[in-house]
Amino acid sequence: xxxxxxxxxxxxxxxxxxxxxxxxxxxxxxxxxxxxxxxxxxxxxxxxxxxxxxxxxxxxxxxxxxxxxxxxxxxxxxxxxxxxxxxxxxxxxxxxxxxxxxxxxxxxxxxxxxxxxxxxxxxxxxxxxxxxxxxxxxxxxxxxxxxxxxxxxxxxxxxxxxxxxxxxxxxxxxxxxxxxxxxxxxxxxxxxxxxxxxxxxxx
Amino acid sequence: xxxxxxxxxxxxxxxxxxxxxxxxxxxxxxxxxxxxxxxxxxxxxxxxxxxxxxxxxxxxxxxxxxxxxxxxxxxxxxxxxxxxxxxxxxxxxxxxxxxxxxxxxxxxxxxxxxxxxxxxxxxxxxxxxxxxxxxxxxxxxxxxxxxxxxxxxxxxxxxxxxxxxxxxxxxxxxxxxxxxxxxxxxxxxxxxxxxxxxxxxxxxxxxxxxxxxxxxxxxxxxxxxxxxxxxxxxxxxxxxxxxxxxxxxxxxxxxxxxxxxxxxxxxxxxxxxxxxxxxxxxxxxxxxxxxxxxxxxxxxxxxxxxxxxxxxxxxxxxxxxxxxxxxxxxxxxxxxxxxxxxxxxxxxxxxxxxxxxxxxxxxxxxxxxxxxxxxxxxxxxxxxxxxxxxxxxxxxxxxxxxxxxxxxxxxxxxxxxxxxxxxxxxxxxxxxxxxxxxxxxxxxxxxxxxxxxxxxxxxxxxxx
Amino acid sequence: xxxxxxxxxxxxxxxxxxxxxxxxxxxxxxxxxxxxxxxxxxxxxxxxxxxxxxxxxxxxxxxxxxxxxxxxxxxxxxxxxxxxxxxxxxxxxxxxxxxxxxxxxxxxxxxxxxxxxxxxxxxxxxxxxxxxxxxxxxxxxxxxxxxxxxxxxxxxxxxxxxxxxxxxxxxxxxxxxxxxxxxxxxxxxxxxxxxxxxxxxxxxxxxxxxxxxxxxxxxxxxxxxxxxxxxxxxxxxxxxxxxxxxxxxxxxxxxx
Numbered sequence: 001x002x003x004x005x006x007x008x009x010x011x012x013x014x015x016x017x018x019x020x021x022x023x024x025x026x027x028x029x030x031x032x033x034x035x036x037x038x039x040x041x042x043x044x045x046x047x048x049x050x051x052x053x054x055x056x057x058x059x060x061x062x063x064x065x066x067x068x069x070x071x072x073x074x075x076x077x078x079x080x081x082x083x084x085x086x087x088x089x090x091x092x093x094x095x096x097x098x099x100x101x102x103x104x105x106x107x108x109x110x111x112x113x114x115x116x117x118x119x120x121x122x123x124x125x126x127x128x129x130x131x132x133x134x135x136x137x138x139x140x141x142x143x144x145x146x147x148x149x150x151x152x153x154x155x156x157x158x159x160x161x162x163x164x165x166x167x168x169x170x171x172x173x174x175x176x177x178x179x180x181x182x183x184x185x186x187x188x189x190x191x192x193x194x195x196x197x198x199x200x201x202x203x
Numbered sequence: 204x205x206x207x208x209x210x211x212x213x214x215x216x217x218x219x220x221x222x223x224x225x226x227x228x229x230x231x232x233x234x235x236x237x238x239x240x241x242x243x244x245x246x247x248x249x250x251x252x253x254x255x256x257x258x259x260x261x262x263x264x265x266x267x268x269x270x271x272x273x274x275x276x277x278x279x280x281x282x283x284x285x286x287x288x289x290x291x292x293x294x295x296x297x298x299x300x301x302x303x304x305x306x307x308x309x310x311x312x313x314x315x316x317x318x319x320x321x322x323x324x325x326x327x328x329x330x331x332x333x334x335x336x337x338x339x340x341x342x343x344x345x346x347x348x349x350x351x352x353x354x355x356x357x358x359x360x361x362x363x364x365x366x367x368x369x370x371x372x373x374x375x376x377x378x379x380x381x382x383x384x385x386x387x388x389x390x391x392x393x394x395x396x397x398x399x400x401x402x403x404x405x406x407x408x409x410x411x412x413x414x415x416x417x418x419x420x421x422x423x424x425x426x427x428x429x430x431x432x433x434x435x436x437x438x439x440x441x442x443x444x445x446x447x448x449x450x451x452x453x454x455x456x457x458x459x460x461x462x463x464x465x466x467x468x469x470x471x472x473x474x475x476x477x478x479x480x481x482x483x484x485x486x487x488x489x490x491x492x493x494x495x496x497x498x499x500x501x502x503x504x505x506x507x508x509x510x511x512x513x514x515x516x517x518x519x520x521x522x523x524x525x526x527x528x529x530x531x532x533x534x535x536x537x538x539x540x541x542x543x544x545x546x547x548x549x550x551x552x553x554x555x556x557x558x559x560x561x562x563x564x565x566x567x568x569x570x571x572x573x574x575x576x577x578x579x580x581x582x583x584x585x586x587x588x589x590x591x592x593x594x595x596x597x598x599x600x601x602x603x604x605x606x607x608x609x610x611x612x613x614x615x616x617x618x619x620x621x622x623x624x625x626x627x628x629x630x631x632x633x634x635x636x637x638x639x640x641x642x643x644x645x646x647x648x649x650x651x652x653x654x655x656x657x658x659x660x661x662x663x664x665x666x667x
Numbered sequence: 668x669x670x671x672x673x674x675x676x677x678x679x680x681x682x683x684x685x686x687x688x689x690x691x692x693x694x695x696x697x698x699x700x701x702x703x704x705x706x707x708x709x710x711x712x713x714x715x716x717x718x719x720x721x722x723x724x725x726x727x728x729x730x731x732x733x734x735x736x737x738x739x740x741x742x743x744x745x746x747x748x749x750x751x752x753x754x755x756x757x758x759x760x761x762x763x764x765x766x767x768x769x770x771x772x773x774x775x776x777x778x779x780x781x782x783x784x785x786x787x788x789x790x791x792x793x794x795x796x797x798x799x800x801x802x803x804x805x806x807x808x809x810x811x812x813x814x815x816x817x818x819x820x821x822x823x824x825x826x827x828x829x830x831x832x833x834x835x836x837x838x839x840x841x842x843x844x845x846x847x848x849x850x851x852x853x854x855x856x857x858x859x860x861x862x863x864x865x866x867x868x869x870x871x872x873x874x875x876x877x878x879x880x881x882x883x884x885x886x887x888x889x890x891x892x893x894x895x896x897x898x899x900x901x902x903x904x905x906x907x908x909x910x911x912x913x914x915x916x917x918x919x920x921x922x923x
Contacts, residue, residue: 011501030447032451131477131479142428160447170477170487174465177467
């Protein structure tokens, strides 16, 4: 393959050689791409919650609300990050089965997965997940419901701020609402391969 | 006179396909425009800026490619280079064989379509399964995508339901939700059984070596949660200079493609998974693909390498709306495809030389392009190339211009023609054996000839 | 397209008129109206007799060698320093943009550029060079305006709308999908008859939906296509060049 490397790079150099000058790299002001709403926001969580709802996500501020939603939908078997479970356990009635190990051979058994968010972006209603912050990639993706626990101080107002703070993590993923498709006749269907329900719980 | 292939194709597009393509593209285009103009003070400034940044990258690939290679390696990824489609396919196969892998799950990547990867692997006994819902349906139907972002914009739910029934995915049911649930159930077990997850990349930051992949369905995420090896196929033009530039491009991409602020999943990969993370690839391979891109770079159409494959130009294009994607006989349809496909065909340019003609040059594509590619100018340059290289497909249906240029450079001959043309008003013009005249009159009347009347008036009037 | 550098007329408002081949052959009255309108606002017109065509048909058709011959003829015919006014966004765009592309690698590019830099589409010239923003007279009609595609990225569309909507008695009705092409496209209309006429049919549908008294454009080529389609269907529509509306408004107001 090193032959191909040399071949490609030499073709690139040959192609560019006749250019008398190269296009310069323009600089740009981050304000250009920040939405009015983000500039005017006084509370990051309020804006985040509003934008998350706009993409059919569910912002919550109390564990009891989460338990009610799960219980009323019959979603009682799930996975939870083992680090988070001790602080949540007390709120879940005995009718729930919550595992702190995710067994990939029983992927359909889990109706919900609870993991920690590594951050959020308010102007887009986006949750940020990372390898270092998310206990299991599969646990946050395969169940129908994903619940991300988020702290107020983790919320960035806008995309440029979140980009500037991209962590040294091999896997950073921004999740904006439930998984969706419009492939069939342009009709919006949620819950394709990932969660059909995306919940952010403020802790 | 030979006919244009795309025009012939258009005449036979079924009415419901045309209606679906028209509605799908029009709706997305209108939402896109409203969103951009509602949310930003000057979206055109953003498009211009993004275009300048990509043009800078394209013209400095000799610097950025080695730079991003070093970054990727430092991040723990393995970097491969493929000069041709064949080399790219072979590189993927070799990585799989070295791991003893036999099953791949694929996210949507246009470059894999371009190199016909799935077909190549299947012939060699490897399962290469498309996981994007649209691409999955294309695959089971042995069809081709007809839109960059909406691969099955040409299919209706009844056809899809029939395909699912045929493939044993359940009794006939054309409810889109049922179709989606069935695909979800079927594919999640495929992810879990697969050895390798393949993706493309929407952007690669030369500064950090981060690959960015955007999806709505979560299929790429699932591929890379369930498998132990990640292969990314990346066209050499996919770079952006700095991480911070991603803030601009991510703001433009989803809005332009699907009128979303962001796609549901925006993934940044910079290497194999963290050792503490139980799920995900232990190996990451990045294959940089040339496949005639360096030839495009050497041409006077290199601006097309700015393209970020959003499909906005398809959605606004009146020709694409009438003809639909398969009319372009190429992986890349629509205005961008009419430029890119003939160029990527390399030595086989003549086979696609008609595509640059398939445009009224209305310029709507340029007006919506998030990287401000002057598509009409590039189409025109390729028309010139087609003519200079005597490509028969290009000249089909275009009236010859030699005689016209002689008359139009001689005022005396011009005036004679103007006054002589009067005869047109008295002749049965639909029988005059000039193909262009006949083509015009088949569907439109010809206005009355008034040749020279204006000149006569100018000459005879009393000057004010 | 940056057109900010274009040459303004002198105080004597002397200009050259490029009438276009289409007006020369079919639409004599549109050219005549252009003259009357420009003279009304004080322009002194020169009409170079040797003019033929801007060279666009061959340029769009891919025969750049043939096109360059015609462009060179046009450059010679319109020699001098005066602004050149064209009652067509399409021909104007050929002169100030297309010709530059066709001459990118030619030694006489500077001469072509010299003409490009003083070329104006009519409505743009009236509004942005002469500063006329309200049009006198009277014209009682419900008007649909077709922004021709070659005016994209220029000031022509807004300028034409400024003039039209300022006329007493004229109502401009918005047409659906205004940004969509009518399907003419020069040689495209004969090389791609199916696509071209489908596009035209759609445009006509949008126009008819708002029931205008007439369809106005700054390009007679679009009108030739749309008008020809409508007539062939047996449901003709009335089409006019912007200059004709402006001229008739003056006449109706007793100003001409």
